Amino acid sequence: MKADKSLLSGSATLLVLSLLSGEDKYGYQMIAELEAKSDHTFSMKEGTLYPILHTLEKEGAVQSYEKAAPTGRTRKYYHITKKGLRLLDTKKEEWTTFSQAVNAVLAGTTPVMA
Amino acid sequence: MKADKSLLSGSATLLVLSLLSGEDKYGYQMIAELEAKSDHTFSMKEGTLYPILHTLEKEGAVQSYEKAAPTGRTRKYYHITKKGLRLLDTKKEEWTTFSQAVNAVLAGTTPVMA
DNA sequence: ATATTATACCTAGAAACCCGAGGTATGTCA
DNA sequence: TGACATACCTCGGGTTTCTAGGTATAATAT
Numbered sequence: 538m539k540a541d542k543s544l545l546s547g548s549a550t551l552l553v554l555s556l557l558s559g560e561d562k563y564g565y566q567m568i569a570e571l572e573a574k575s576d577h578t579f580s581m582k583e584g585t586l587y588p589i590l591h592t593l594e595k596e597g598a599v600q601s602y603e604k605a606a607p608t609g610r611t612r613k614y615y616h617i618t619k620k621g622l623r624l625l626d627t628k629k630e631e632w633t634t635f636s637q638a639v640n641a642v643l644a645g646t647t648p649v650m651a
Numbered sequence: 652m653k654a655d656k657s658l659l660s661g662s663a664t665l666l667v668l669s670l671l672s673g674e675d676k677y678g679y680q681m682i683a684e685l686e687a688k689s690d691h692t693f694s695m696k697e698g699t700l701y702p703i704l705h706t707l708e709k710e711g712a713v714q715s716y717e718k719a720a721p722t723g724r725t726r727k728y729y730h731i732t733k734k735g736l737r738l739l740d741t742k743k744e745e746w747t748t749f750s751q752a753v754n755a756v757l758a759g760t761t762p763v764m765a
Numbered sequence: 766a767t768a769t770t771a772t773a774c775c776t777a778g779a780a781a782c783c784c785g786a787g788g789t790a791t792g793t794c795a
Numbered sequence: 796t797g798a799c800a801t802a803c804c805t806c807g808g809g810t811t812t813c814t815a816g817g818t819a820t821a822a823t824a825t
Binding site for chain 2 (some may be wrong): 574632639643
Binding site (some may be wrong): 581606611 | 783784785786790791793
């Protein structure tokens with residue numbers, strides 16, 4: 538985590554749901570994609586991701602199923618449900634509101650000198 | 652807090668430093684200004700703000716002094732130091748990196764339908 | 766006069782969130 | 796066959812914020 542790790546707070550679930558909205562994915566893959574898509578800003582830890590996935594499954598936001606990889610290994614894929622998609626929409630709007638509010642406060646500050 | 656409260660995580664210090672970069676302020680005032688500037692998205696609690704101010708003072712990022720209000724009441728004002736301004740710059744850049752990374756991940760998602 | 770409300774500061778304990786560090790197991794490659 | 800990458804998992808602890816209280820003064824209402 539390059540950025541202050543605590544900045545991740547509260548957005549981990551949003552990021553996971555976002556990743557799953559495109560296609561079903563398995564845990565290890567999500568970590569790699571997050572790292573790539575965020576240009577290495579996010580390195581979500583396994584100790585963070587797996588509990589989130591289990592919680593989402595308990596809530597009915599995702600469903601898991603096992604599937605063999607081409608290599609023969611078994612992977613656990615996660616599929617986002619309709620409920621999960623609604624949750625994603627909610628969390629996206631929360632994120633938008635939140636980030637705009639932060640930017641509004643920062644706008645009253647001396648500009649960042651690059 | 653309208654937005655998911657956990658989204659506030661990690662940014663509280665940034666917001667406080669940002670408020671103080673304009674002029675010296677006292678605690679109660681900061682809470683009111685945050686609420687106003689963020690259009691009621693942030694309602695920072697006293698139990699959150701005061702410990703943050705005390706920590707920042709211990710770190711030398713702010714300095715406090717007492718001053719009587721026109722009413723006669725004593726208020727505790729906080730002044731941001733050079734060290735605090737440097738911290739603010741750092742945290743602003745972290746915020747920018749972070750929010751851009753979140754947006755990059757969200758960009759790969761089905762758009763939010765308003 | 767006096768009760769209530771707003772202002773203004775503070776802290777202790779609990780809750781939420783994430784990470785570090787470990788564990789287990791399988792497939793690949795030297 | 797030993798090392799490494801893949802792939803899953805959990806427990807304990809640290810950090811951060813909130814809840815819920817406390818104290819005190821000034822203004823306002825009764």
